[in-house]
Structures are given as C-alpha cells and as structure tokens.
C-alpha cells in the first residue's frame with residue numbers, strides 16, 4: 001500500500017457545517033468519501049458516545065486505511081456513494097461528500113491518474129470492477145472519444161485529440177500508458193493555457209467518464225434526500241464546474257416551491273431542502289495547499305416535509 005498522504009480540504013469548515021448546531025453529535029453521520037479519513041477523524045472526535053459514522057469509499061487503499069480506525073462508532077463500506085440509498089430512510093443526521101480523487105490516488109504512478117508520472121493507463125477508483133481507460137480506449141470510436149473529451153474535459157480540441165488517439169492505435173497498437181496518452185495530446189493541442197499541461201483536460205475527462213463520477217453524484221444527491229432526517233445537513237465539496245453545477249442545481253431545484261403553470265390551483269411541489277451557504281477555502285488554505293484552490297463547498301439542510 002502507498003504511504004502517500006492526503007491534505008484534507010476545508011476540514012473544519014466542512015465538519016462544522018455537517019454537525020450544524022449539534023455541539024456533540026449524537027446522530028448517525030455519513031462520510032461518503034473517506035479518502036484518508038481527514039474529515040472522518042474530526043467528525044469522530046466531535047461525536048458523542050451515541051453518535052455513529054458510516055464511511056464509504058470505492059478505493060481499496062482508502063478502505064484499508066479506514067480499517068485501521070479502531071472505534072466502534074465507525075464503519076467503512078467498500079461501495080460507491082450512489083448506493084447511499086441502502087441506508088434506512090430518514091436515519092442520517094448529515095452527509096458529507098468531498099468529491100474527486102485523493103492525493104495518494106493522483107500521486108501513485110501505478111494508478112494511472114496523472115500525466116506527471118508514467119504508469120499504466122487505468123484511472124479507476126475501484127480497481128476491482130469496470131474497465132480501465134486503456135481498455136476503453138482500445139475499442140472506442142473517434143466519436144465516442146470526442147464526446148467524452150468535449151463533455152467532461154470542456155476541451156476545444158476534443159476532435160483532433162480523439163482522431164490522433166485512434167490513428168496512433170491503428171499504427172502502433174493500444175495506448176497503454178499515461179506517458180503515451182500525454183504525448184499524443186501534447187502533439188495535438190497547439191495552444192497552451194497558462195500554467196496548465198495540455199493533457200489536463202483530457203485526463204480529467206477520461207477520469208470522470210471511467211468512474212461515472214457525474215452519474216454517481218446525481219444518484220447520491222437524490223439518495224441523500226431519502227436518507228437524511230429532517231434538519232440533517234448535506235455538505236458537498238466539489239473541485240470543478242461540472243460537479244459544482246450539478247450540486248448547485250440540485251439544491252436550487254429542491255429549495256424552491258415549484259408551481260405547475262398548467263394547473264394553477266394544484267399544490268406546489270414541496271421544498272425538500274434549505275440552502276445554507278456556499279464557502280470557498282481561505283487564502284491561507286490555498287497558499288498552504290494549492291490543490292484546494294478550486295474547491296467550492298455547498299451546504300443545505302433537509303426540511304421536514306409537510307404532509
């Protein structure tokens with residue numbers, strides 16, 4: 001197992017928001033993205049003896065780390081957080097999601113997440129199931145690759161990159177390493193964004209696609225409405241605009257009374273959430289941990305539904 005560390009982003013802000021007014025939490029909380037347990041450990045230190053923390057992570061190394069926590073109030077599940085809905089309805093006092101990848105994932109060449117190190121082109125958070133990026137790229141068409149790079153990487157050069165990938169595959173066989181992929185992208189993208197490697201957007205796109213990150217997020221947000229008890233907090237930290245847009249629109253949709261204009265006398269759709277706050281990391285945190293610079297934390301509270 002790798003010994004690389006993860007510096008937790010918005011540690012106290014997220015835990016304060018999760019626990020809300022509960023000074024010493026006695027409820028059951030969920031850390032949907034255990035990682036290396038930065039948020040989990042702080043939550044546990046603030047829970048009362050009756051409190052419980054259920055953590056999720058898709059990554060076996062994260063799960064192995066969690067298994068070193070000896071605390072009977074804590075449990076870890078090797079599951080995608082989209083399966084949150086398996087928990088009993090209205091039983092959870094707060095759900096925290098700190099999205100994306102952990103530093104140990106990015107910084108381990110053998111996981112294949114980064115263009116900065118050469119390694120197998122994998123990028124799966126859960127290496128026990130699904131296809132690696134290399135396996136997908138071995139069969140995907142130019143159109144499929146273009147769509148993924150354009151939609152998940154917001155990359156202007158999606159089509160030429162996809163064409164170059166398929167041409168290289170036809171000439172020299174499968175693209176199996178991160179260095180191969182980074183080289184193809186660098187040879188295709190001619191304009192440079194300041195401070196950004198030309199492969200940044202393509203790697204982001206493949207990672208989001210291969211892990212179904214946006215679909216997982218949408219399902220988990222819906223499931224959180226089922227499992228949160230009234231007054232329970234939903235706290236989501238996202239790191240790019242595609243994720244943040246989903247979280248923002250989800251909270252907005254459920255924190256408005258919606259009237260059906262075709263049925264003016266019908267009851268409006270019930271508000272399920274109250275938006276609490278949107279928080280960015282402090283300047284000091286960004287200076288100390290540059291990976292926090294794009295973080296946006298959104299907090300909402302589950303409302304009691306009128307019957």
Ligand SMILES: C[S@@+](CC[C@H](N)C(=O)[O-])C[C@H]1O[C@@H](n2cnc3c(N)ncnc32)[C@H](O)[C@@H]1O
Pocket residue numbers: 006007008009032033034035036037038039040056057058059062079080081082098099100101102103125213216217
């Ligand atoms: C940014 S890290 C979390 C770091 C953690 N808060 C800490 O302080 O150590 C994100 C973690 O979430 C996990 N993850 C991402 N998407 C997931 C999903 N859909 N289901 C379960 N775990 C997921 C990743 O494997 C990674 O370990």
